[in-house]
Amino acid sequence: MDDICILAIESSCDETAAAIVKNGREVLSNVIYSQIDLHTVYGGVVPEIASRKHIEKINQVVDKALKDAGLTFNDIDGIAVTYGPGLVGALLVGVSFAKSLSFATDIPLIGVHHIEGHICANYIENKDLKPPFMALVVSGGHTHLVKVKDYGEYEILGRTRDDAAGEAFDKVARAIGLGYPGGPKVDKVSKEGNPEAIVFPKAKVNDSIYDFSFSGLKSAVLNYLNQAEMKGETIVVADVAASFQKAVVDVLVDHTVAAAKEYGFKEVALAGGVASNSGLREAMEEACSKNGVTLYRPSPIFCTDNAAMIGVAGYYEYIKGNRSDYHLNAVPNLKLGDR
Ligand code: KG4
Numbered sequence: 001m002d003d004i005c006i007l008a009i010e011s012s013c014d015e016t017a018a019a020i021v022k023n024g025r026e027v028l029s030n031v032i033y034s035q036i037d038l039h040t041v042y043g044g045v046v047p048e049i050a051s052r053k054h055i056e057k058i059n060q061v062v063d064k065a066l067k068d069a070g071l072t073f074n075d076i077d078g079i080a081v082t083y084g085p086g087l088v089g090a091l092l093v094g095v096s097f098a099k100s101l102s103f104a105t106d107i108p109l110i111g112v113h114h115i116e117g118h119i120c121a122n123y124i125e126n127k128d129l130k131p132p133f134m135a136l137v138v139s140g141g142h143t144h145l146v147k148v149k150d151y152g153e154y155e156i157l158g159r160t161r162d163d164a165a166g167e168a169f170d171k172v173a174r175a176i177g178l179g180y181p182g183g184p185k186v187d188k189v190s191k192e193g194n195p196e197a198i199v200f201p202k203a204k205v206n207d208s209i210y211d212f213s214f215s216g217l218k219s220a221v222l223n224y225l226n227q228a229e230m231k232g233e234t235i236v237v238a239d240v241a242a243s244f245q246k247a248v249v250d251v252l253v254d255h256t257v258a259a260a261k262e263y264g265f266k267e268v269a270l271a272g273g274v275a276s277n278s279g280l281r282e283a284m285e286e287a288c289s290k291n292g293v294t295l296y297r298p299s300p301i302f303c304t305d306n307a308a309m310i311g312v313a314g315y316y317e318y319i320k321g322n323r324s325d326y327h328l329n330a331v332p333n334l335k336l337g338d339r
């Protein structure tokens with residue numbers, strides 16, 4: 001079979017990214033322009049600023065992806081683009097750009113689900129990984145426990161009822177003065193803290209054992225901080241961070257291992273920005289190996305938003321014959337499994 005090269009574009013949040021992926025597993029280039037510095041002063045992503053910066057950067061980023069791979073449009077078989085979920089204005093930049101490129105070059109267009117991309121990031125460094133397996137998707141906007149039944153076929157076993165795991169990291173980081181982006185900062189200071197210092201509640205959702213809830217934990221951290229302040233006690237930021245991180249990680253690990261056992265999965269994959277959390281990676285590795293489960297974790301660069309993962313997902317859609325037409329639109333609340 002001839003090689004299939006996918007040019008992928010990702011602009012759902014605050015990373016303008018393009019990549020080229022060969023045969024679904026080999027990343028020929030992976031260009032990420034991160035806007036983090038621009039948004040840091042506001043304490044979070046400002047959607048309008050994100051869209052404008054995507055417009056400024058997208059051309060350069062796509063050009064660089066082609067150059068780094070040493071390819072031209074003549075070598076590209078499909079143009080994959082994230083069309084949801086995400087910020088509507090940000091998504092629209094990638095979608096419009098990809099549609100124009102497809103129209104101008106006659107290369108087929110493939111709309112990709114962002115979360116499917118996160119899951120597919122696991123295929124890049126694990127050439128033997130194939131469905132079925134179970135995935136825990138933990139990002140800034142999503143917390144899903146997913147049965148990956150086949151390429152492009154998913155069943156959600158559990159989801160968050162309120163805040164996503166990454167959102168909880170970001171909110172707690174702000175409350176303890178670490179600022180944005182919160183997840184990596186909490187991860188870093190947690191290494192100096194005692195995770196047993198404060199016992200925060202581990203949220204359970206009674207009517208659905210695999211669902212998650214993180215807003216109660218966030219409130220517990222805020223209450224702890226307020227009470228400590230009222231009593232004039234010193235707050236040890238590293239201890240709060242480590243104890244909070246432990247509470248999140250324990251729930252993620254417990255649910256994942258329990259679901260893997262119940263559904264008989266021997267392979268589990270982590271996905272999404274929070275999957276780069278060192279505490280989660282260690283605890284999940286330990287729990288999986290105790291239970292005879294193999295754990296897959298993409299390198300941190302493929303956990304946070306990137307276009308390589310979109311190229312992988314795009315490849316599997318491409319070989320199934322799935323194509324999008326020029327009516328492809330940004331769908332900010334696209335559900336996993338919808339096409
Ligand atoms: O997947 P992602 O890049 O974007 C979304 O699709 O949302 O995830 C971003 C989220 C943010 O909430 C960020 O704080 C979190 O992932 N994150 C982390 C770490 N690195 C990124 N959370 C905990 N520990 C980390 N090391």
Ligand code: ZN
Nearest residue numbers: 139273304305
């Ligand atoms: Zn993401």
